Amino acid sequence: xxxxxxxxxxxxxxxxxxxxxxxxxxxxxxxxxxxxxxxxxxxxxxxxxxxxxxxxxxxxxxxxxxxxxxxxxxxxxxxxxxxxxxxxxxxxxxxxxxxxxxxxxxxxxxxxxxxxxxxxxxxxxxxxxxxxxxxxxxxxxxxxxxxxxxxxxxxxxxxxxxxxxxxxxxxxxxxxxxx
Amino acid sequence: xxxxxxxxxxxxxxxxxxxxxxxxxxxxxxxxxxxxxxxxxxxxxxxxxxxxxxxxxxxxxxxxxxxxxxxxxxxxxxxxxxxxxxxxxxxxxxxxxxxxxxxxxxxxxxxxxxxxxxxxxxxxxxxxxxxxxxxxxxxxxxxxxxxxxxxxxxxxxxxxxxxxxxxxxxxxxxxxxxxxxxxxxxxxxxxxxxxxxxxxxxxxxxxxxxxxxxxxxxxxxxxxxxxxxxxxxxxxxxxxxxxxxxxxxxxxxxxxxxxxxxxxxxxxxxxxxxxxxxxxxxxxxxxxxxxxxxxxxxxxxxxxxxxxxxxxxxxxxxxxxxxxxxxxxxxxxxxxxxxxxxxxxxxxxxxxxxxxxxxxxxxxxxxxxxxxxxxxxxxxxxxxxxxxxxxxxxxxxx
Numbered sequence: 001x002x003x004x005x006x007x008x009x010x011x012x013x014x015x016x017x018x019x020x021x022x023x024x025x026x027x028x029x030x031x032x033x034x035x036x037x038x039x040x041x042x043x044x045x046x047x048x049x050x051x052x053x054x055x056x057x058x059x060x061x062x063x064x065x066x067x068x069x070x071x072x073x074x075x076x077x078x079x080x081x082x083x084x085x086x087x088x089x090x091x092x093x094x095x096x097x098x099x100x101x102x103x104x105x106x107x108x109x110x111x112x113x114x115x116x117x118x119x120x121x122x123x124x125x126x127x128x129x130x131x132x133x134x135x136x137x138x139x140x141x142x143x144x145x146x147x148x149x150x151x152x153x154x155x156x157x158x159x160x161x162x163x164x165x166x167x168x169x170x171x172x173x174x175x176x177x178x179x
Numbered sequence: 180x181x182x183x184x185x186x187x188x189x190x191x192x193x194x195x196x197x198x199x200x201x202x203x204x205x206x207x208x209x210x211x212x213x214x215x216x217x218x219x220x221x222x223x224x225x226x227x228x229x230x231x232x233x234x235x236x237x238x239x240x241x242x243x244x245x246x247x248x249x250x251x252x253x254x255x256x257x258x259x260x261x262x263x264x265x266x267x268x269x270x271x272x273x274x275x276x277x278x279x280x281x282x283x284x285x286x287x288x289x290x291x292x293x294x295x296x297x298x299x300x301x302x303x304x305x306x307x308x309x310x311x312x313x314x315x316x317x318x319x320x321x322x323x324x325x326x327x328x329x330x331x332x333x334x335x336x337x338x339x340x341x342x343x344x345x346x347x348x349x350x351x352x353x354x355x356x357x358x359x360x361x362x363x364x365x366x367x368x369x370x371x372x373x374x375x376x377x378x379x380x381x382x383x384x385x386x387x388x389x390x391x392x393x394x395x396x397x398x399x400x401x402x403x404x405x406x407x408x409x410x411x412x413x414x415x416x417x418x419x420x421x422x423x424x425x426x427x428x429x430x431x432x433x434x435x436x437x438x439x440x441x442x443x444x445x446x447x448x449x450x451x452x453x454x455x456x457x458x459x460x461x462x463x464x465x466x467x468x469x470x471x472x473x474x475x476x477x478x479x480x481x482x483x484x485x486x487x488x489x490x491x492x493x494x495x496x497x498x499x500x501x502x503x504x505x506x507x508x509x510x511x512x513x514x515x516x517x518x519x520x521x522x523x524x525x526x527x528x529x530x531x532x533x534x535x536x537x538x539x540x541x542x543x544x545x546x547x548x549x550x551x552x553x554x555x556x557x558x559x560x561x562x563x564x565x566x567x568x569x570x571x572x573x574x575x576x577x
Contacts, residue, residue: 045577062493097454098451098454098455
């Protein structure tokens with residue numbers, strides 16, 4: 001592995017969740033935008049420490065839900081009243097109470113699609129290769145390791161400065177990850 | 180859980196201020212309501228019992244909702260709710276009094292329940308078939324069982340919680356779960372059958388297997404609103420402001436939002452099945468409740484109890500917007516009363532909404548006395564379970 005090429009980022013290990021949280025807050029405060037934290041379990045308060053904005057996923061799901069609702073009503077109005085107007089058990093063609101279950105189910109279906117594919121896209125999946133796996137240590141993130149990786153994509157990234165900065169805020173080990 | 184990070188500890192005063200006159204105020208309003216209602220009882224006895232049942236079921240639904248809330252928190256070992264659990268605990272402790280408030284209904288059964296009237300039994304075959312269940316002695320026995328069970332559950336859960344304040348004994352926490360798990364099962368049956376007895380049997384022909392769930396879904400949505408209102412009231416008094424934080428309110432708001440949807444789902448499902456099957460003995464119940472101006476209330480519940488809270492509370496920020504939460508919660512509590520009114524009253528006043536002054540005086544009586552009892556009891560002990568094993572986790576909720 002050569003570090004002459006443009007690196008992917010600098011990975012730093014921390015001792016425990018509390019140190020990681022402090023470090024994440026410090027990295028956020030220093031103005032870095034392209035960084036992420038890796039830990040074996042979710043750490044409450046990490047979103048705030050990293051300065052993450054609220055997810056846009058809710059809006060995606062809402063838009064899909066509204067499409068499902070309107071689509072469900074349109075489908076039934078068209079099929080029950082315009083295309084195939086039949087009287088069923090003495091009810092009017094535009095039988096809105098009976099339309100509710102189908103419209104409701106389509107809201108759920110489209111919202112679920114919105115949530116699933118929205119999350120897929122926002123997590124940048126599918127990802128066939130993640131440069132982080134160039135590091136041997138990162139596997140500890142599924143066991144007992146707590147990591148921050150500041151990525152080279154960050155506008156203020158400089159390998160030397162970032163390495164020094166991470167050491168300064170308490171990293172027990174740092175390494176440069178090749179692309 | 181990061182406990183060493185920004186560790187919150189108890190820093191608020193834990194007792195409700197003694198100079199607070201809110202309990203006295205509610206009692207005074209309640210007694211005024213009682214006096215006026217007693218006068219009304221002699222003027223219009225039939226109206227009195229219908230109004231009485233409306234207000235009784237309204238208060239009962241809140242108190243039962245609170246009991247359910249407490250038991251669910253124990254069974255799931257919830258940490259988030261520990262800081263606000265004393266509020267529903269104190270409300271469900273009132274179940275002891277609720278049994279006494281039911282007794283007057285027994286004297287008005289001939290007005291409220293057509294299956295008690297001999298001429299109805301003589302002429303109506305279907306009512307005769309239901310007599311093994313719908314008869315006065317069995318009705319009384321069932322209600323004695325309901326109130327005994329609920330009062331015991333509410334009393335134990337409250338007393339154990341108070342005992343833990345003093346001793347901090349973790350064994351008590353375990354005992355709370357041992358009470359709550361079977362308690363929930365018994366609760367499900369007793370509340371369903373109580374709702375059949377109190378309200379569904381007013382029309383002795385009508386039945387809906389969903390009615391128990393319908394009553395429960397309304398109750399739970401309403402009690403969440405009550406807890407929100409009480410916490411925000413404490414905040415306004417400057418109490419528990421460092422103990423109950425935005426994350427707790429967000430979760431309460433999320434539950435209120437979720438059970439708004441649950442209420443709509445259940446209430447609509449009950450309606451849709453009956454509407455679609457179109458069998459006269461089932462549709463008649465809705466017929467009276469959609470007749471004339473009563474239908475406005477039905478639309479009010481659809482729009483006001485589902486659509487408006489749903490739209491207002493769907494956003495994440497809305498759930499921590501205290502003014503909005505307060506407004507929505509008070510609105511839901513008012514609609515809870517109106518829905519009881521809509522269930523009970525069309526039997527007496529067919530064809531159009533008719534509000535009698537007894538409806539208001541009896542609401543005043545029930546609400547005043549219940550709220551007075553709540554605040555009197557709430558001021559006696561710590562406002563939070565201060566020695567609960569999960570308190571530290573609850574205080575540090577994000």
